[in-house]
Amino acid sequence: MIGPLLLWLASSALAAEFASIPSRSFDRQVGATGVPARVTIPAFSISATEVTQAEFERVTGRNPAHYRGSKRPVENVSWWDAIRYCNRRSELERLRSCYDLSSGERDRSCDGYRLPTEDEWESARGAAAAQGANLGVAETRSVEPLMALVREKGTRDVASEAANANGVFDATGNVWEWCEDSFNAAPGIAPPFGIERTIRGGSFVSAPSRSRDYRASMLPDTRSRFTGFRVARSLPAAAIGAPAADWFRVYDTRPKGFETATGGLSRLAPEGLAAAGWPARRNELRAKWMKLLGEPSVKPPAPAVRLIAEFEEEDYRGRMLLLQVEPDFWEKIYVMIPRTASKKPLPVILTPYYDVDTPAGRNLGGRLYTPPGVRSFAYLAVKRGYIAIAIRWFGESYGERYQEAVANLNLRHPKWTGMGKWAWDAQRLVDYVGTMPEADPSRIGIVGQSLGGKMALYAAAFDDRIKAAVSSEGGIGLGFSNYEDYWYFGRFIKSADADQHELLGLIAPRSFLLIGGNSADSDKSWHYINEARSVYTLLGSPRNIGYFNHRTGHTPSPESVRLGMEWLDRFLDNR
Secondary structure, eight states: OHHHHHHHHHHHHHHEEEEEOOEEEEEEEESSOOOOEEEEOOOOOEEEEEOOOOHHHHHOOOOSSOOOOOBBBBSSSSHHHHHHHHHHHHHHHOOOBBBBTTTOOOOOOOOOOOOOOOOHHHHHOOOOOOSSSSSSSOOOOOHHHHHHHHHHIIIOOOSSSOOOOOOOOOOSSEEEEEEEEEESSSSOSSOOOOSSEEEEOTTSSSSSTTTTOEEEEEEEOOOTTTTTTOOOEEEOHHHHOOOOOTTGGGGOOOOTSSSOOOOTOOSSSOTTTGGHHHHHHHHHHHHHHHHHHHHHHOOOOOOOOEEEEEEEEEEEEEEEEEEETTTTTEEEEEEEEEOOOSSSSSEEEEESSSHHHHTTTSOOOSSSSSSSSOOOOHHHHHHOEEEEEEOOGGGSSSSSSHHHHHHHHHHOOBBOOOOHHHHHHHHHHHHHTTTTTTTEEEEEEEETTHHHHHHHHHHHHHHEEEEEEEESOOOOSTTTTTSSSSSOOOGGGGGOOTTTTHHHHHTSSSSSEEEEEESSSSSHHHHHHHHHHHHHHTOOOOEEEEEEEOOSSOOOOOOHHHHHHHHHHTTTOOO
16 A cells, blocks of 8 residues: 555655646548538646656556566557556556446546547647667568667657657657557547557668558557557546637638628517517518418328448448338438447538438438538537438439429329428437437537528428528528429419528527638628628527638538538537
């Protein structure tokens, strides 16, 4: 048993051997989509040196190293040995242990010792080339120089050379270092499923010509004389500090002349209306729009699905399902559940489009498929840790083509519009989400492009269970796109005393982001955002509505997609 004074002295001395690494953010492309994702690494601390043999023995009571020396790094330790050390050291210093030793999963709220993630390890290494690193030789034609290093050289004492700019020693060479992550050949936003763990940094036999890209992997139960580890700790939120930039600025940059202009749109909130009076005004607007949407001749069925096929992908498990949306009609959906799913229910992103293939970034045999790219919203969402659900639009399923689909809609439900049919189908999908044990029904978002942008707007307007919506280039004004086509409304909508800023009023104060490209949505779209902001302000949430115009055409830019996903992260508490 270590006495309190000895424990205090040991932990105080060890605290001085940690380097604090500031928070940093960078963009990383997600798969083959071309979309950057902003990765933010919160500030953390990391041991300035690799864990030494003396330190490992102090904590565990044993020294497994092959190249003996109290100040040399411990090696011959597996990934499991490393996380057991982390837990034991945390216990000795009366900190909360981080790892479940049966599964290897980390409690993200722990304050104890853990292995660094690969991104943290990269941050700690810094950009400068290693000076005086304990590396091998470039000779690859004869094995003798290599074996001489193995037999005669070995590791050396930690901190034998100067630290890098972050105060970290031996980030290159000496021993490879275990990282927490499962290995992925192309690092993604979150570690995907994998049976091997990442190692970084190289060892004393690694060729110096590769000193900047030492990255490999091993099975977590492997022990090697060439691999050790260092430890990290998360810093309290108070130590991280507030972000330097205002996150909302990019979503609220209004061009000259559009700072407050509303373009003659009707007032959503009459002058003098108080927040307490808004529900009555909202009910009035909702009743008006429900009349425009029309009504079906059936009642909502109970949530039900039929399984078509299951898919095992690197990053997620996919289920192709038919969702019952009417008593005699089922619609296709594709459910994507991340392999890194935690035991807690996950937030959900709905991704409506023509068919499910394009949002999924995968050819699933539908009518329309686009290779992975900026429209792969479901794939991008599952990479961020969401349950993603793509749903097909009725125009692709209710008949042979659009004309037959609309004819069937009119035959079945003569008082219903195409947009009314879509809003109904979206509600049935949300009903189903509420039955999924993996899903958190209090955190549902929706995102769509073009046709999908229209669908995202209408789904959010008529279902309060959707907490955050992103609509890209759908046309926020009725005159901005082809809403008069009969698969949406028909000619009558142009003469209706209505416009879609009223839908934004129905969404308030839930979050809504519009993305434009100077095609369907342009600077004139600010009129709609500005008028809707009066309601958001009335309800105390002026920053819950925003607009970003990438000005590059109808197809979303990679930056706009990144900003849309970050908007959803913020309002669905997925940061």
